[in-house]
Amino acid sequence: MMTNLFSTFDPSTSLLNLPINWSSTFIGLLLIPTMYWLMPLWILLMWNKRNLNFHNEFKTLIGPKSFNGTTFMFISMLIMMMFNNFMGLLPYIFTKSSDMTLTFSIAMPMWLSFMQFGWINNTKHMLAHLVLQGTPTALMSFMVLIETISNTIWPGTLAIRLVANMIAGYLLLTLLGNTGNMISFGLMTILISSQMLLLTLESAVSLIQAYVFSILSTLYSSETY
Template identity: 75%
Template sequence: MMTNLFSTFDPSTNILNLSLNWTSTLLGLMLIPSMFWLTPSRINILWNKLNLTLHNEFKTLLGPNSFNGTTFMFISIFIMMMFNNFMGLFPYIFTSTSHLVLTFTIALPMWMSFMLFGWINHTKHMFSHLVPQGTPPALMSFMVLIETISNIIRPGTLKVRLAANMIAGHLLLTLLGNTGSTMMTNMISLLIVGQMMLLILESAVAMIQAYVFSILSTLYSSEVY
């Protein structure tokens, strides 16, 4: 029985002390098209165009000094987030990206690796980022404090942004669905239309939030070169 509204997002499947709900994170692997067909399918062509577009986008943000193959890491993060966001829109599929456990597990190690790489290999460059160009001498100490705090909270903002946006739409869909049994018969059609429009909006949010997560991660990594 649901004790509160947020309990609908709790992992409920428990077999051998293992929460099998988190296996929904791997469902996106089933949708990846085969790369060994004799004749490429339309899905395969679309997949290659998506990868190429994301590669060019991330390569531009990273700059010419980035290492070869860096963009594939962010492309993988984008595809994983997008698949999980979309999978959560289907009934009875656990939305893993609405939990801070998953988003923080991805954001923190990635941010930590960027910081360690930057401070170890480009120490002067990292110090220069703490004081923006054109800052008056009287405000330099405050700018160092502000920039340091903004760098520290980056993994927190990454995880909360994705989880909050995903859980907000699901909560609204749950609230609208629970009011269906108490509504008048002539209002049911309006409720269905409203939920369909909200579902279309959530589909757009699923793509946008995955894109924002990967783009911000790319921008954070570009600062350490």
């Protein structure tokens, strides 16, 4: 029984006292037929072409000074986030992308590695980023404080942005679904149509939020070169 609305996102599922909250991250792999892994079908060829497009886009954002293979890290993160977001649209599956333990555990190590690399290898460049070009002398100390706070909180904002956007749609779907047994048959048709449209919107949001998470991570990393 659901005690409150937010208990929908309580990852309390267990089997033999073992938590299985992460099962949604891997269960989708069982749905992919073996032939898609072994044979160069048209779906796999299209997927590889899409990954190449992502590689070129991330490469442009990072810049020519990036290390070889850097883009593949962001492409892998994009695919993982997109996969988890879409898994959350299936019934009775708790997606880990709506849990801060996953999003923050990805954003925080990236931030630490970017900051460590930037301050060790490009110290002057990192110091120059703290003061915007054209800032008056009287406001320089204030701008340094603002930029320092901005750089410090970005892993939290990156994680919360994804979690908040994913939870918002799930809450709306839950609210609409819980009213199904209390309305007339005529309104039921409108409710089902609304939920189908909202589910289509959430499918687009799942893709967009995964893309935004990866793009912002790429932009943050480009500031350290």
